[in-house]
Amino acid sequence: xxVGEQKPISEIREIIAPYRRVLVLxxxxxVKTCFAGGEDExxxxxxxxxxxxxxxxxxxxxxxxxxxxxxEDEFIQEAARPAAECDAILSLAxxxxxxxxxxxFPDKPVLPGVNxxxxxxxxxxxxxxxxxxxxxxxxxxxxxxxxxxARCAKKLLNGPCGGSRDGRCEVNPDTACxxxxxxxxxxxxxxxxxxxxxxxxxxxRTSLSGGPRxxxxxxxxx
Amino acid sequence: xxxxISVFYCVNSFDASMLDRLPFKDRVVFKPVKMACSSMVKxxxxxxxxxxxxxxxxxxxxxxxxxRYVEGNLRAAKRIDWLxxxxxEIGIGGVRLVLCHASSGRANAAGACFESMLTMLEAEGxxxxxxxxxxxxxxxxxxxxKPQR
Amino acid sequence: MRTPFASKLAALLAQGNFVVTxxxxxxxxxxxxxxxxxxxxxxxxxxxxxxxxxxxxxVRMSSIAACRHLLELGLEPVMQMVTRDRNRIAxxxxxxxxxxxxxxxxxxxSGDHQSFGSQPDAMNVFDIDSMNLVHAVRRMRDNGTDxxxxxxxxxxxxxxxxxxxxxxxxxxxxVIRLAKKIDAGVDFIQTQCVYNVERFRRWxxxxxxxxxxxxxxxxxxxTPLKSGGMARYMAAKVAGMDVPEGLIRRMEGVDKKAAPAExxxxxxxxxxxxxxxxxxxxxxxxAIEWEAIVGDxxxxxxxTPRPTAALNRPAAGE
Numbered sequence: 001x002x003v004g005e006q007k008p009i010s011e012i013r014e015i016i017a018p019y020r021r022v023l024v025l026x027x028x029x030x031v032k033t034c035f036a037g038g039e040d041e042x043x044x045x046x047x048x049x050x051x052x053x054x055x056x057x058x059x060x061x062x063x064x065x066x067x068x069x070x071x072e073d074e075f076i077q078e079a080a081r082p083a084a085e086c087d088a089i090l091s092l093a094x095x096x097x098x099x100x101x102x103x104x105f106p107d108k109p110v111l112p113g114v115n116x117x118x119x120x121x122x123x124x125x126x127x128x129x130x131x132x133x134x135x136x137x138x139x140x141x142x143x144x145x146x147x148x149x150a151r152c153a154k155k156l157l158n159g160p161c162g163g164s165r166d167g168r169c170e171v172n173p174d175t176a177c178x179x180x181x182x183x184x185x186x187x188x189x190x191x192x193x194x195x196x197x198x199x200x201x202x203x204x205r206t207s208l209s210g211g212p213r214x215x216x217x218x219x220x221x222x
Numbered sequence: 223x224x225x226x227i228s229v230f231y232c233v234n235s236f237d238a239s240m241l242d243r244l245p246f247k248d249r250v251v252f253k254p255v256k257m258a259c260s261s262m263v264k265x266x267x268x269x270x271x272x273x274x275x276x277x278x279x280x281x282x283x284x285x286x287x288x289x290r291y292v293e294g295n296l297r298a299a300k301r302i303d304w305l306x307x308x309x310x311e312i313g314i315g316g317v318r319l320v321l322c323h324a325s326s327g328r329a330n331a332a333g334a335c336f337e338s339m340l341t342m343l344e345a346e347g348x349x350x351x352x353x354x355x356x357x358x359x360x361x362x363x364x365x366x367x368k369p370q371r
Numbered sequence: 372m373r374t375p376f377a378s379k380l381a382a383l384l385a386q387g388n389f390v391v392t393x394x395x396x397x398x399x400x401x402x403x404x405x406x407x408x409x410x411x412x413x414x415x416x417x418x419x420x421x422x423x424x425x426x427x428x429x430v431r432m433s434s435i436a437a438c439r440h441l442l443e444l445g446l447e448p449v450m451q452m453v454t455r456d457r458n459r460i461a462x463x464x465x466x467x468x469x470x471x472x473x474x475x476x477x478x479x480x481s482g483d484h485q486s487f488g489s490q491p492d493a494m495n496v497f498d499i500d501s502m503n504l505v506h507a508v509r510r511m512r513d514n515g516t517d518x519x520x521x522x523x524x525x526x527x528x529x530x531x532x533x534x535x536x537x538x539x540x541x542x543x544x545x546v547i548r549l550a551k552k553i554d555a556g557v558d559f560i561q562t563q564c565v566y567n568v569e570r571f572r573r574w575x576x577x578x579x580x581x582x583x584x585x586x587x588x589x590x591x592x593x594t595p596l597k598s599g600g601m602a603r604y605m606a607a608k609v610a611g612m613d614v615p616e617g618l619i620r621r622m623e624g625v626d627k628k629a630a631p632a633e634x635x636x637x638x639x640x641x642x643x644x645x646x647x648x649x650x651x652x653x654x655x656x657x658a659i660e661w662e663a664i665v666g667d668x669x670x671x672x673x674x675t676p677r678p679t680a681a682l683n684r685p686a687a688g689e
Contacts, residue, residue: 009308009311010311040264040265043265043266044265044308048308050273051269051273051314052312052313055312055314154481154500156481156497156500157500157502157503158503158555159544159548160539161481162534162539162610163610163611164539164611165611170484170487170610180541187543192543192544193547195544195548195551196547196551198554200506201459201498201500201503202498
């Protein structure tokens with residue numbers, strides 16, 4: 001899922017300051033699963049903002065609404081009426097959702113309430129980890145399904161650097177050294193010799209480095 | 223003026239009639255909210271209690287190891303910690319939100335909880351978000367060091 | 372096919388010498404004099420000097436510039452190049468430039484992560500890794516082409532080095548790693564500093580058994596300890612370091628003032644053992660911010676005077 005984290009209340013207060021009536025718009029997909037912007041979190045955010053404004057003796061009208069997904073227009077349209085009644089929309093979706101909502105309501109300022117961070121998994125309860133960098137040319141077959149682009153801080157393709165300690169990354173001891181995991185996994189699979197093969201430089205054209213990407217499926221364009 | 227305290231409780235952990243028997247009951251307006259399981263109270267209801275002019279909010283849950291839903295009270299503790307940090311960030315003060323482990327067999331635990339809550343309110347004063355006061359009045363109150371009646 | 376020696380270090384190794392290299396860190400500023408001063412301490416006591424590349428991700432004078440200053444002083448620089456800060460375009464460009472200025476040796480590294488340095492807020496590059504860089508430099512030398520396949524006019528012919536750590540990695544993986552580096556084109560390897568000679572000996576044995584020593588020159592790293600605190604710190608905090616407890620206690624057992632001398636004594640004992648080690652081509656002394664001690668160590672180890680190399684440098688236009 002896409003993982004993100006709510007911005008601090010103080011930052012959000014600054015972002016919505018020019019607007020009196022604000023709609024907090026939640027999303028029921030990725031940000032719901034990482035507890036950043038689902039229906040419950042939207043309710044909490046709206047209430048927290050009201051409390052915050054009240055405490056400062058400010059007049060403000062904070063409303064809330066949640067749609068299934070903010071990355072698809074057909075769902076966003078369900079929020080048309082609440083959106084029409086507000087001065088600005090605070091979206092708690094990922095950055096993609098915020099932009100899609102802005103396209104649907106071009107006459108309303110659409111503001112982000114969440115910092116979108118990574119593509120990841122729920123490693124264990126309450127712990128989300130980054131797993132995929134969206135490089136566009138998946139090489140997981142070479143590396144025993146452990147990605148060195150996303151999970152090695154140096155994106156090394158041909159083996160670990162000298163910095164890991166006890167299987168942990170030199171950058172952060174809370175993070176496993178991806179290469180340690182790759183070696184462990186391939187050893188368990190009896191495929192450690194895979195690592196004998198030289199892996200040439202990545203072609204970054206399929207990644208964000210080549211510019212924002214597109215997927216066109218003609219079979220679905222009617 | 224009286225303190226407003228919202229009390230979220232479930233019948234497994236608390237007998238609400240106890241509120242009438244507290245020695246300081248004339249200084250407080252209690253708003254009891256009865257639930258099937260107080261551990262499962264949604265975060266937003268705790269915040270809305272503050273929006274509705276609560277000066278403090280108590281969630282009474284069953285003692286550790288005694289939750290009917292096994293982990294409910296553990297999860298509640300974690301969530302309330304999170305909400306307290308949020309209330310600090312907002313500037314209301316996380317100390318106003320309290321989790322108490324109670325048991326209908328030992329009324330003392332809940333009683334002690336309410337007493338320490340009163341002590342806290344005497345130090346902190348009324349919630350800065352209370353409609354009656356607004357921002358200016360709440361800070362006047364704090365400058366004098368004591369809550370106004 | 373081997374090209375004629377353009378590198379003095381390559382020539383010395385080919386002639387069977389036990390070489391001595393050292394390290395020099397450029398200054399955090401533009402003062403060339405700082406580099407030249409360090410260079411003077413190392414001249415004539417070592418065969419080549421590594422110049423670090425923004426080591427620990429701290430912004431310093433560039434390696435290529437500092438190498439040029441040392442070259443003018445008459446030293447043989449080894450330009451260290453990390454892949455952290457530059458993409459393949461910039462790296463290749465710098466290699467062309469370095470060679471044009473007379474630099475003949477390159478050490479290819481990934482580099483410490485920027486979170487350790489003076490600009491943790493910077494984006495890192497890591498467009499390619501150190502093994503890709505080795506491959507690219509070798510291709511320039513042996514095929515005369517750059518990474519895009521373009522036939523370079525006057526392609527650089529660098530002597531290629533890489534680092535290795537005999538004290539890290541799961542054991543099974545070490546052979547694979549070393550073999551892969553050699554296949555990619557590594558001519559010489561400088562290892563992490565050696566304190567546990569026995570363990571180092573086992574690694575060398577493994578390399579020899581695999582036939583790897585026939586294709587690469589290994590230089591053992593030496594870092595003289597300055598204090599008991601330093602010994603403990605390295606053992607506990609530095610990745611991939613093996614400092615035997617006995618050595619730590621030895622350092623802690625002497626007076627603070629006497630500690631550096633004890634560290635030098637340990638280094639000399641280590642060097643003596645390493646000189647006897649079959650298949651070892653030399654030592655690489657890393658005495659960061661203690662360059663003055665390198666000369667003392669080399670002289671006390673009986674390794675001076677340094678040999679002169681029979682160079683076969685290509686004439687201009689060849």
